[in-house]
Amino acid sequence: MARKSAQLPKKELRKWATVQVKKGQILLTEKDFVNPPQFTEGELVEIIGIDHEFLGYGYMAKQQKGVGWILTRDQNADTGLLDNLVFVQEKLQEAKNQRQSLLIDDTTTAFRIFNGEGDGIGGFTIDWYAGYALIQWYSEGIYRYRKIILEALNNVFPELKGIVGKNRFNLDGKADFPQSEILAGDIPETLTVQENGVNYVVRLDDGWMTGIFLDQRNVRNFIQSELAPGKTVLNMFSYTGAFSVAAALGGATETMSVDVAKRSQQLTEEQFQANGLEIGEQHKVRVMDVFNYLDFAKSHDLRFDIVILDPPSFSRTKKHTFQATKDYRSLVADALSILNRGGYLVSSTNAANMSREDFIKQIGEGSDDAHVDLVPVESFSLPADFPAPKGNPESDYLKVEIFQKA
Known part of the structure; x- marks a missing residue:
């Protein structure tokens, strides 16, 4: 039964925020509101403009990005919203319909099946792993609706074998929520x-x-099919070596994976073995600070045909602190010093607070510092299964730029 007439608390936006919502903004921050918003986690609200005009229905929740999300701009919509199984199920079904080509692709069995605000409900994402679902909850407010979301998910994907949840809103340790929990099925x-x-x-x-x-x-596929054949590859901040594996299978003559995490050796070996490859003379792993490795490579005159840079937005080791918005420039300069002429620099960042223009500027400044000319080759952003609303540029966080060293 529709509940269009149900009265929801009203939250008033400032003039500039009113304009942005009309342009497609979905995520709301504290500064968007006329008064600092007071709310309970997950509270359903009506969003109004500075002149009290209706802007949408949404919900409030404290998260890293902001404090609320607009769910619909339809004034005649059921105000039950996240309490309404039909509303949630329709959003999940629409997302599934958009991913049919991936769901029937036997060569790709891991991808995103629901991308939060890009698919109509901000605050959580769902990834598909060969029949298993992984949900990431980004606020206690959206976690409040997990039973309805899980019911809708099982209705839309009856073939699911199991579900895992990651509670990413408990970063400060103040709430008693597990980091990871099995929500359904047996998880291998x-x-x-x-x-x-x-x-x-x-x-x-x-x-x-x-x-x-x-x-x-898409970046891994490009490296494998277009860049790797016959090349030597350095994969920095390599984690489990996914870029290295793609390069090796694409015909790279050598790969070097470097990461400071102690588990990176074991996890990278595991990925190579899963593809019939071995870590050894041709494919190597170094567990060490990336910046120390750059110094080591320069002092030992090591050179590579491809250097892949995919650092976290922020990281800290005993000797180095890296912040993408400030330090990518120097990282690029150091990397270019060990890149062969004609080689390829693959630069990536997931820093939502850095625009693509600023990212490219930092790469350019790094090349100037290294006295190197770079030729643009290819650009990548989020793949189609990671849709982002046009009104929220911070949701379109991935920026990958590939250059060739002249």
Whole structure:
């Protein structure tokens, strides 16, 4: 039964925010509101403009990005919204319909099936791993509606074998929520998925990350099919070596994977073995600070045909602190010093607070510092299964620029 007449608390936006919502903004921050918003986690609200005109229905929740999301701009919509199974199920079904080509692709069995605000409900995402679902909850407010979301998910994807949840809103440790929890089914300790025919071993219920970043699918494919044949490859901040595996299968003569995490050796070996490859003379792993390795490579006159840079937005080791918005320039300069002439620099960042223009500017400044000319080759952003609303540029976070050293 529709509840259009149900009265929801009204939250008034400032003039500039009113304009932005009309242009498609979905995410709301504290500064968007006339008064600092007071709310309970997950509270359903009516959003109004400075002149009290209706802007939409949404919900409030404290998260890293902001404090609320608009769910619909239809004034005649059922105001039950997230309490309404039909509303949630329709959003999930629409998302599934948009991913039919991936769901029937036997060579790719891991991808995103629901991308939060890009698919109509901000605050959580769902990834598909060969029949298993991984949900990431980004606020206590959206977590409040998990029973309805899980019911809708099972109705839309009856073939699901199991569901894992990651509670990413408990970063400060103030709330008593598990980091990871099994929500349905039996979850294997490890699972092998495919991406463009390449095997990757993932762990769905082991910490924040699974072993592969699904948003880099198109970049890995480009490296494998277009750049790697006959090349030597340095993969910095390599994690489990996914870029290295793609390059090796594409015909790279050598790969070097470098990451400071102690588990990177074991996890990278595992990924190579899943594809019939071995770590050894041709494919190597170094567990060390990336910046120390750059110094080591320069002092030992090591050179590579491809250097891949995919650092976290922020990281800190004993000797180095890296912040993408400030330090990418120097990282590029150091990397170019060990890149062969005619070689390729693959620069990537997931820093939502850095625009593509600023990212390219930092790369350009780094090349100037290294006294090197770069020729643009290719650009990548989020793949089609990671839709982002046009009104929220921070949701379109992935920026990958590939250059050739002149």
